[in-house]
Amino acid sequence: MSPDAPPNSADTPWPVRTLSLKLADWIHRLGQVWVEGQLTQINARPGTRTAFLTLRDPAADLSLSVTCDPNLLRRSEVPLTEGSRVIVYGRPSFYTGRGTLSLRITDIRPVGIGQLLARIERIKQLLAAEGLFDARRKQALPFLPHTVGLISGRASAAQRDVVAVATARWSTVRFRVCEAPVQGPTAVPAIVDQLALLDADPQVEVIIIARGGGSVEDLLPFSDETLLRAVGACRTPVISAIGHEPDNPLLDLVADVRAATPTDAAKRVVPDVAAERSAIESLRDRNAHALRNWVGRELRTVEGLRARPVLARPQRLIDEQRAVIDRFRADVRRAVGHHLTVEEHRHAQLAARLATLGPAQTLARGYAVVQRLDDAAPHAVSSTEQLPPGARVRIRVADGAVGARVESAETPNSEGTSS
Template structure:
């Protein structure tokens, strides 16, 4: 509704700003297309500030959004990117400025394509197809290399020529396929699977020259990524130039920056290997020579020892020790025998002194009853009893006990 104002009855600026804000609030959310010319992301802040420009009319407007809204497309959206924004217009009355509060940001054109590829990359990454522990090492010297590339392409020529320059005896099994367009993906997938089933193929190289994002799109196709992930043979990705990064680079066992780099990474250089062999041979000769010299020095040192100069010296020294030990042993045995003889003589003398025979020698006699018991007291005797008497010499004889008075 129009305002009734005049030079005599104007309305304040604040009222005009308030009314503009009311009209803008009634507008609601709108889809806006433009080019991002400035991005401000403050560390720790939950809001991102953008400047959206209309190149055809040279008009810019400020845009704010929550960090999670911008993070959803931050991988494919940067300054200069064209985007479509779902935003609610907002009017800041104190300053009289218009801004947009974005709820969703979508890339346009190449940005949209990159966004889809980024989503596919995250999905396949969560499945573990890009994990480093799935990568297989390449053989040192492959006997047969499988090559998937375009027919009569510069990539094919680069791989074949550079590989043969490095190792002339290398052999290739080439599969020529379409490398862009609608037929590229199924042909590349069939070629990779065919080479993977080939028993003699040691490594597979997928090569293509540079191109636009759309040209390289087949090498980010999910069907090709899964086919490469299922291969038993190591796969090398050599797509485009250094800045190009199709998803095939992530699933392959080795990513080469160019087809020429792939040839250098797959086969060794014969000149370098011959030089390495010569260097190793020289190291081996030096090591053997050093070992022999060390052993010669050790042998010379051993021969210079007195025991080697006069081998009998040790025997002579031991002979003196053995003789001394024998003499000592003899003296010890002789001493032991002498002491034992002395002890035996003393024992014999004591035995003789205590022997009954010695008593008999002094004139005593031993009387025994008929049953052999020795007579000890006179009370044991009976008149007329016959006793047996033993003296120091001669045979025992009988005596008769007479009457006692």
């Protein structure tokens, strides 16, 4: 359009041809570019002067039409087939008549193993930085899942191995098998779709992605970023069973459990009924043995307690205390008897002294005690002055007493008798 053309607006819209020409002009300005992708379709008919290819982005659901000289494909050092990773050099073109975008290439180079491994390493570092390989994200497998989801190739040996081994180990296990391509350009979209289908099924408790190994190129889908992110987002535990030991695909790092082979995955997903029964019998034997040992120890403890003197002869303590009491009682009796003996001896001594000093001994030697009886109160007299003539007296001698009346009194200086 000329510079004087009116601006685009609702009143002055562009016709389709104008928009197509402007798009073609902008795309043609891009010039020659290098592009990496995966071949998904090759159409090079004999006798034609143009080969038609489809170049797909492995990490996204995008593709681009590519055209080239058929001799360019024939001159490749490595045969190019569907699924090959390539780098192409060409100019993008927009065909205004059909409104399509195409890439006309003049160079095509297969991506070597080293380049593939470097690409896988870059994806590995990216996902590791995002934490998709973190062990804390791993989910534990159920002990005995109700239904096992299985993604594998159609009628593949990996599928047969998983089902046969798991069924032999636990006959009631159920499988929901989803078949999908496990290599080539259509593998990743198909596996992602089947994975989403199984993850949405509430009866599926664990998912196995199985393949029986292969070359590095064959295993590229299992290191695809799209598939890895889909596995990382699964709510159902996922087992990676690719069966390729030398070069582990990145799926082994993202999956919750990595199995060395499909057979190993079958062994991990369900327990072995024979082994479980053997383990139960072993546990029963161990429990019975432990119980017998415990009962034996308790019986020995009870026997030891019963053998103790305090329980074997509970009256022994009473007998011992009774003996102590009897000993104390004998000691008390002996002490009291000794004390009584001492006091009796002392009393006898005092009685003897008292008898010696008392009037009885004096009377026994011929003396007498004279008591006057006619006074108000009888009393002993000690002087003749207390005995006037005619006084009534009582004379007490050693063997008795007699009554008498005083007729006269004598003093040591006078004569006379008394009666």
